Amino acid sequence: AQSVTQLDSQVPVFEEAPVELRCNYSSSVSVYLFWYVQYPNQGLQLLLKYLSGSTLVKGINGFEAEFNKSQTSFHLRKPSVHISDTAEYFCAVSKAGGGADGLTFGKGTHLIIQP
């Protein structure tokens, strides 16, 4: 079984400042990793994913994340945030190679952008 820990439930950041949202996972098998974003009263939208290859992955809206196998981490970063980035961000993991088990999600981090 896999588990995901998002270390911060809430992260306040000033507009145009950089941000890092932390995610650590635990698994006895190889995994795929995902970051999803949820805007208020909406469903989840995929930001980026790591399946294999380069450990630095770039996603939509200027976000990127780095897979670190030794530290079992997949932190999300953006160099300069905008007020429209205010949302809930979820890190998720699945067994590598696909399968029906679904995603295991972290509890989410609420990113609050202050003007």
Place this chain on the structure above:
Amino acid sequence: NAGVTQTPKFRILKIGQSMTLQCTQDMNHNYMYWYRQDPGMGLKLIYYSVGAGITDKGEVPNGYNVSRSTTEDFPLRLELAAPSQTSVYFCASSLTGNEQFFGPGTRLTVL
């Protein structure tokens, strides 16, 4: 391409009532999922399906039932609603079982 659609958007139920949450996808995905989202708890998997006629339990299946008679549809049934089932429900689909596409959600309140 509508993606994943869910109905209704909102619903209030009384304890003991039953209802079906509808989910349809038009991407010809074999994998479909139902999650519930509770505040501060992330998403928990209720049921999943790998294709028409095949369903299986997820992490929190008690109080729910599903069916999958077609590739497109994956309804979730609540037979005897309880206050503990107050939540936001998300349906998702996937081509490979990895990247999942989510519907807009159904907000259910049981009073």
